Amino acid sequence: MFEIVEKVRLAHSVALFRLKAPAIASKRKAGQFIMLRLNEYGERIPLTIVDSDPEQGTITLISQEMGKTTSMLGALDKGASILDVVGPLGKPTHVENFGTAVCIGGGIGTAPVYPITAALKNAGNKVLSVIGARTKGLLILEDEMRKVSDELFVTTDDGSYKHHGFVTQILQNLIEEQTKINVVFAIGPLSMMRAVCNLTRQHGLPTIVSLNPIMVDGTGMCGSCRVTVGGKNMFACVDGPEFNGHEVDFDELIRRNRSYFKEEKMAMEELTYHEGPRCYER
Amino acid sequence: MLREVTLKPLADKSARMKIPRQDMPEQDPLERITNFREVPFGYTEELAMKEATRCLQCKDPQCVAGCPVNINIPWFVRLVAEGKFIEAAWKIRETNLLPAVCGRVCRQEDQCEKFCIRGKKGKAVAIGALERFVADYEREKGDVPIPEIPAWTGKKVAVVGSGPAGLTAAGDLVKRGHRVTIFEALHVPGGVLMYGIPEFRLPKKIVKAEIEYLKRMGVEFEFNAVIGKLFTVDDLFAEGYDAVFIGTGAGLPIFMNIPGENLVGVYSSNEYLTRVNLMRAYRFPEYDTPVLRGRKVIVVGGGNTALDASRTARRLCYEDVTVVYRRSREEMPARREEIKHAEEEGVKFLFLTAPTRYLGDREGRLVRAELVRMELSGPDESGRRRPLPAAGSEFQIDADIVIVAVGNLINPIIPLSSPDIRVNRCGNIIVEPSTEKTSKKGVFAGGDIVRGGATVILAMGDGRRAAYNIHEYLTDNKG
Ligand SMILES: Cc1cc2nc3c(=O)[nH]c(=O)nc-3n(C[C@H](O)[C@H](O)[C@H](O)COP(=O)(O)OP(=O)(O)OC[C@H]3O[C@@H](n4cnc5c(N)ncnc54)[C@H](O)[C@@H]3O)c2cc1C
Ligand SMILES: Cc1cc2nc3c(=O)[nH]c(=O)nc-3n(C[C@H](O)[C@H](O)[C@H](O)COP(=O)(O)OP(=O)(O)OC[C@H]3O[C@@H](n4cnc5c(N)ncnc54)[C@H](O)[C@@H]3O)c2cc1C
Ligand code: SF4
Ligand code: FES
Numbered sequence: 207m208f209e210i211v212e213k214v215r216l217a218h219s220v221a222l223f224r225l226k227a228p229a230i231a232s233k234r235k236a237g238q239f240i241m242l243r244l245n246e247y248g249e250r251i252p253l254t255i256v257d258s259d260p261e262q263g264t265i266t267l268i269s270q271e272m273g274k275t276t277s278m279l280g281a282l283d284k285g286a287s288i289l290d291v292v293g294p295l296g297k298p299t300h301v302e303n304f305g306t307a308v309c310i311g312g313g314i315g316t317a318p319v320y321p322i323t324a325a326l327k328n329a330g331n332k333v334l335s336v337i338g339a340r341t342k343g344l345l346i347l348e349d350e351m352r353k354v355s356d357e358l359f360v361t362t363d364d365g366s367y368k369h370h371g372f373v374t375q376i377l378q379n380l381i382e383e384q385t386k387i388n389v390v391f392a393i394g395p396l397s398m399m400r401a402v403c404n405l406t407r408q409h410g411l412p413t414i415v416s417l418n419p420i421m422v423d424g425t426g427m428c429g430s431c432r433v434t435v436g437g438k439n440m441f442a443c444v445d446g447p448e449f450n451g452h453e454v455d456f457d458e459l460i461r462r463n464r465s466y467f468k469e470e471k472m473a474m475e476e477l478t479y480h481e482g483p484r485c486y487e488r
Numbered sequence: 489m490l491r492e493v494t495l496k497p498l499a500d501k502s503a504r505m506k507i508p509r510q511d512m513p514e515q516d517p518l519e520r521i522t523n524f525r526e527v528p529f530g531y532t533e534e535l536a537m538k539e540a541t542r543c544l545q546c547k548d549p550q551c552v553a554g555c556p557v558n559i560n561i562p563w564f565v566r567l568v569a570e571g572k573f574i575e576a577a578w579k580i581r582e583t584n585l586l587p588a589v590c591g592r593v594c595r596q597e598d599q600c601e602k603f604c605i606r607g608k609k610g611k612a613v614a615i616g617a618l619e620r621f622v623a624d625y626e627r628e629k630g631d632v633p634i635p636e637i638p639a640w641t642g643k644k645v646a647v648v649g650s651g652p653a654g655l656t657a658a659g660d661l662v663k664r665g666h667r668v669t670i671f672e673a674l675h676v677p678g679g680v681l682m683y684g685i686p687e688f689r690l691p692k693k694i695v696k697a698e699i700e701y702l703k704r705m706g707v708e709f710e711f712n713a714v715i716g717k718l719f720t721v722d723d724l725f726a727e728g729y730d731a732v733f734i735g736t737g738a739g740l741p742i743f744m745n746i747p748g749e750n751l752v753g754v755y756s757s758n759e760y761l762t763r764v765n766l767m768r769a770y771r772f773p774e775y776d777t778p779v780l781r782g783r784k785v786i787v788v789g790g791g792n793t794a795l796d797a798s799r800t801a802r803r804l805c806y807e808d809v810t811v812v813y814r815r816s817r818e819e820m821p822a823r824r825e826e827i828k829h830a831e832e833e834g835v836k837f838l839f840l841t842a843p844t845r846y847l848g849d850r851e852g853r854l855v856r857a858e859l860v861r862m863e864l865s866g867p868d869e870s871g872r873r874r875p876l877p878a879a880g881s882e883f884q885i886d887a888d889i890v891i892v893a894v895g896n897l898i899n900p901i902i903p904l905s906s907p908d909i910r911v912n913r914c915g916n917i918i919v920e921p922s923t924e925k926t927s928k929k930g931v932f933a934g935g936d937i938v939r940g941g942a943t944v945i946l947a948m949g950d951g952r953r954a955a956y957n958i959h960e961y962l963t964d965n966k967g
Contacts, residue, residue, distance in 0.1 A: 229718055243675060249767065249776035250675075274776055290675040292712035422767070422777075425673050425714055426899050427739040428759035432750060439743060439750070444901065458750055461852030465752045469778035476773050 207287040208242075211264060216346045217339075219271040220314065221280050222256075228263030230255070230293050236325035237299030237416070237448055239318075240265070241424040243290040244278055251275045252421045252443075254318035255294060265293075268317035268346065274473040295424045296447050299414075303330040305388035308380065309355070310373050310402060311337045312394020316347050318416055319393040324354040326391070332356050334385070336376045338394075342367035374401045387411055392451065396463070400456040407452050415451035417442045419459060420466070433459050496570055498545060509611035510539040517832040521802050524687040524770055527829060531621040533571070540569035542606060543613045550603035551615060556945045557583045557952065561600060561615055568618055577626035580619060585659045585702075586652060586948065588627060588694045589681060591620025594945050595823050627697050634704050638665035643962045646671060646729040648715045648902070651679025652944045653735030653935025655699070656951030657958070658707045661733075664959045667706075669729075671713040676766065679737055680936075681944070683766040684758070684793070686800050689826075692765075716905035721931060731930045731958045734909075734917060735951060738936035740897040744788070748846030749892070753780060753854030757789070757797045757893035764800050782889035785809040786857050788843055789893030790820040791941075795827065797891045798835045805889065809835050814842040814862050814875045840864070840875065844882060846890060857887045896941055909933075916940055924954035932958055 212224035230240065239254045257266040271280045282288070299322050307326045311319035316337045327333045333354065338361035339345040345360065345367065352358045359376045360368035369376065373394070380387065390413040392402040399415045406413040419431040419442050426444035433442050436453035440446060498504075512528040512535075514520075520527055531539065543565040551561045559580055567576035580587045596602075596616035604612035626632055643666045647654045650672040658668045676682050678695045703709070715721065715736075724732055741756035743749050760779065763769040767777035785801040787794050790813035801809045811830070813820060816839050820827060831837075840862045847856040861881035864873035898915035910918045910927040917926055917933040924932045934950025936942055 229713075233718060247768075247775045290712050292673065292675070292714060292718075294717055295714065422759060422762055423674065425739075425901065427741070428762050429741045429743065429756040430759045432743075434750060439745065444899075458852065462750065462752055464851070465780070466778045469772065473773050473776060473778070 315394030
């Protein structure tokens with residue numbers, strides 16, 4: 207059992223959890239994730255390790271309520287426990303002093319991009335960050351990102367806060383202003399990552415993305431998380447989750463992530479039918 | 489350990505010869521495809537005693553040599569014939585830690601029963617069914633006594649992976665007085681027994697009972713512990729473990745790299761079976777993990793895994809399930825019993841056929857498979873005839889689910905994190921066969937990680953041999 211020692215609601219439908227998980231906390235590196243299972247009936251879902259505190263033995267997760275499992279997680283409070291947490295999984299981010307790095311987080315993607323940004327800053331890079339959300343209320347980690355960036359740009363799709371528009375427009379501006387860019391890290395909705403890659407490909411800017419396919423075990427045993435990268439089949443949980451964005455077949459992944467569209471809707475309906483996110487214990 | 493038993497004189501041989509092999513009663517095929525309950529009900533006491541009486545009590549029993557762990561078969565069978573079921577269970581437990589499992593999943597037709605003298609003219613004694621009966625009897629009567637555990641030797645052993653290899657190694661090591669912790673990547677123990685082999689062939693409560701038994705013997709478990717990620721093998725030594733056994737299985741699914749394999753609806757057998765068995769997707773939405781149901785299912789492959797997947801799909805799909813195998817029926821590596829059960833359940837077979845590509849709709853969901861006929865060449869070096877596609881014989885059939893069951897490779901997490909453990913070209917850990925020692929000091933390995941996809945009983949044999957050699961290593965090693 208993994209105890210929640212802190213919970214902070216960051217935005218509507220986005221919450222931060224600090225969990226007691228000492229072994230994971232001392233091992234994890236930027237870019238890695240855990241899989242959790244809330245209870246005996248639960249699905250195993252992946253979440254990025256946003257931060258860790260080896261001294262206190264805690265890891266930080268940020269979850270957006272998308273469907274049944276994340277909604278049930280969102281209903282848990284400080285003091286509650288999660289049945290299973292396994293990690294750290296996936297390859298850590300390859301961090302070095304590239305020169306200038308642009309870190310882009312779209313929506314909940316800001317959560318996984320944050321530890322990478324911090325690691326890049328730590329390694330001596332000049333870091334220009336761009337974070338965006340649909341609307342002001344959904345924006346997360348603005349202060350945290352500012353602390354680890356040389357410059358931070360903020361966008362909202364509806365213009366309710368800061369720059370009105372998409373993160374790609376900021377990137378476009380940076381490119382047009384002839385900013386020297388050595389590498390781009392982009393994490394967010396698949397369509398956003400695809401748009402970033404289309405842009406950076408034209409300008410020959412190396413781009414790393416972190417993929418979020420549907421996972422079951424997270425250890426390379428099932429192949430549910432397979433993605434086509436450079437024409438080859440890769441298992442995102444062990445070969446990734448980060449890949450060269452210019453080689454990723456995003457369209458295929460978008461289709462694969464809709465595999466259980468009907469079932470997910472059904473699970474959500476069942477959940478709300480039981481009067482809102484149920485307590486995790488049945 | 490064994491209570492004193494006095495055996496009665498044997499019944500007349502010719503009378504025993506007249507008894508036909510007793511079949512286990514089973515669930516009706518039409519009934520069983522609507523549920524996930526176990527197919528055979530098992531022997532009653534009467535049937536078991538009758539079947540056991542068929543054994544001729546050979547002086548030089550060939551069956552024993554055919555069993556990879558050399559269970560004293562005539563001895564336990566004779567105890568069954570006399571109704572001394574608990575004593576029979578104890579006899580088996582001397583050499584086999586998981587009798588209820590082996591009685592169900594061993595390939596008896598290629599092992600013990602293949603060599604049974606009664607099989608020469610007629611049918612072999614149903615050794616597997618008797619083993620299963622005895623183990624079930626013992627479990628259901630409760631009160632399975634644990635063997636005496638000697639005082640702690642002061643040594644600690646880490647076992648990585650809780651499949652049959654790891655469980656056996658752990659059991660044998662605690663019996664020798666060592667402290668053992670099993671590190672398991674998943675949230676439950678059992679390996680393939682839990683996530684691969686379906687409920688209707690191996691009920692999970694049986695696996696759980698065997699694991700409870702190990703816990704009572706003092707084996708400790710750490711779940712959600714991926715060795716190579718959470719701790720490396722060197723970390724385990726640094727934590728104070730004196731030896732490490734690696735039994736992490738062969739868990740990396742092979743795909744065929746043909747067009748359309750990433751369409752929605754194409755699964756590896758590992759994924760399909762894990763969703764259904766481990767995550768209980770057959771009870772979605774009571775359990776949260778879904779699995780696609782599908783109208784028409786194709787399963788590619790001819791081994792136990794393909795058959796398990798096809799029979800699982802039969803219970804979940806709406807229309808039909810077809811197994812597509814590139815060789816002929818005779819060459820199918822699956823157990824005969826499984827093939828028979830699958831056929832009774834209405835699974836169809838296409839032999840000498842292989843998929844060439846999968847076709848999807850606009851949303852990327854599978855709708856059809858293109859298959860090709862195969863022709864067998866003359867025997868190759870391995871003596872098997874090699875199947876080659878017959879040009880121009882392609883044809884298409886409708887399918888919304890494909891389950892690829894063409895084998896597994898080795899998961900590289902441990903070798904990558906411990907480069908000093910030598911592996912072969914295919915990624916299998918290299919061991920000294922008689923001792924299960926790897927190239928790294930104090931590290932032993934066995935089961936599928938060494939052999940590639942093998943069997944439960946061979947994995948158990950490896951675990952046992954490793955335990956013996958780990959014990960030698962720990963007691964010799966003065967450092
Ligand atoms: C490596 C990785 C890191 C991730 N990190 C984060 C994170 O830090 N914060 C965060 O909010 N989300 C993260 N996600 C996404 C998160 O796992 C999904 O949102 C979550 O699984 C949805 O589960 P659900 O039951 O609530 O929703 P569902 O109703 O099941 O699904 C909603 C959406 O999530 C996707 N999804 C469903 N099941 C899974 C699954 N088992 N694995 C992956 N995706 C799934 C579906 O494609 C669907 O689009 C990450 C995903 C991956 C692969
Ligand atoms: C569907 C199917 C049906 C089968 N049917 C039969 C049958 O009828 N009869 C038969 O004899 N054999 C059968 N087999 C084969 C048999 O199950 C295997 O040979 C046997 O289970 C191998 O045992 P093992 O202990 O080596 O590994 P496994 O049973 O594979 O167990 C390995 C364990 O190690 C864990 N692990 C892996 N990596 C790590 C890590 N890095 N850290 C920690 N833990 C880790 C895994 O999660 C798993 O629990 C079948 C196999 C399958 C897949
Ligand atoms: S363990 Fe397997 S091979 Fe040995 S006697 Fe039992 S069924 Fe036969
Ligand atoms: S999630 Fe199963 S292999 Fe990646």
